[in-house]
Amino acid sequence: MKVQVALLSWACAGLCLISYTAGFSHGAGHSACSDMRPKHISTQPQNPKSNYISVYTNKSSYLPGDNMPVTVRSTRDFMGFLIQARRLSDDRIAGTFVVIPPGSKLLTCFEDGDTVTHSDKSLKRNLSFVWRAPDQPIGNIKFFVSIVQSYFVYWARIESAVVSD
Template identity: 30%
Template sequence: MGRALVFVILGVVGLIEAFPDGAPVDACVRPNHANEPNHGRFSPQSAGTNPYQVIASSDTYGPGAQITVTIHGHDTFKGFLIQARDASTNEWIGSWLEVPNTKIHPECSAITHADPKDKQQAVLVWQAPQTAHGGHVYFTGTVLKSYSTFWSGVISKVGA
């Protein structure tokens, strides 16, 4: 799960700089290149140095449930792409509510930044499908401090 997801997310990183109004939808639905682990000459930073957290209000959901997902850290960041995935199938699931300065990609249950401004935090709201039986969800993606400094494969934790 993790390695394949990292490759998908890595493809998004360069697009954040090239597209300051957010990653385009093809960033999460185009085929990845498993033999290209880096974006250009830049590599993701070590997970142990990640100054950012993705905190979900819950990791369980029922029909139509809403979960708040907050990105924050010790430093500002410029961009992000976060996807919701079913914990048992790894498939994209649910949808995001539109909040200021974001762009939604319903095709792949993703949300991205909509401007290149420095951000202290991003507060996002995910909604489970109305027809869902319930289950577990996790949120994963990339947080970008700058074009050359980013953390991919970031996975949410459940906060208080």
Template identity: 35%
Template sequence: MFPLHDALPQNSNPPYILVSSKDTYSNGEKITVSLTTTDTALIKGFMIQARKANGDILVGSFEVSNADAQTLTCKSPADAVSHTDSNLKSNIQVTWTAPDVLTGNVMFRATVVKSKKTFWTNVVSTALIYNNKVSNTTTTALNGHTVTALNGHTATTSHGSSNSGFRLSASFTFGLMLGVLTVIAFLLGI
């Protein structure tokens, strides 16, 4: 993320901070990301990406809700955001949506332009920690049988003279399998 401004990036600490609205996230969750100035240095231009904390792989997608920002496509649709004009700004807010698959910890990275010859290329947030909690279960009694919900998917019971066992709905079974695969992938570091 290097602007073609015929200048080198600044070596000093940037007068900008990049923060997320939360410290942790889950798959598919929406997080507000803010780029703000720490002093009187305004923002003339910017580009923000979300990357895996342990590398340069872009993850998730962005949404914008104001005229100061637009989504860009680097590797996949809306995987970066940038300014729409060179008007000076003091604060930028965008929404990042986490991918639906296991990602791991994420850091937001920005290039911020103060003027044509004054810019910083590695403004980074603290790590957004992936919440690897696999299940969120709720148990309820229903007609004498226990019904358990896992990540919003409900198991159903059946009873009668020929079948007194527990029958799982297809969506519950899929959710359970996805949870198990997520744990395995996390343990293997994938």
């Protein structure tokens, strides 16, 4: 009887773990909003200097209310991502995304559409977004992207160049 109870306990724990981790295949949760790290069990980010990702815009400055194209490019396939614009003055999330690529979805961390994450685990390399600046001046910003190559391999907060207000 003890063996059956132990096996049943292990099976339940395994199913809970599978359902917990399977949720990430449909995008990051709100728990990733502040530090932009996936909450995968027992994982640490890779060295940020050894990534193969670039995030950039075609503008070096913006005005309040402007729409700005943002591109994430990779030399290798990846499955998951999380992207945000953040103010340099206080690292707060800023603006909203108004155009997102297929295989992604908007996430509300601070306000509607201020973050984008993946919606499936299809392989990705190049992503294009359009970000809208807030209607009021917010200062200089950077775009930050976290990339998940596999469950155990990810890079957190890869930075764009500064975009001036």
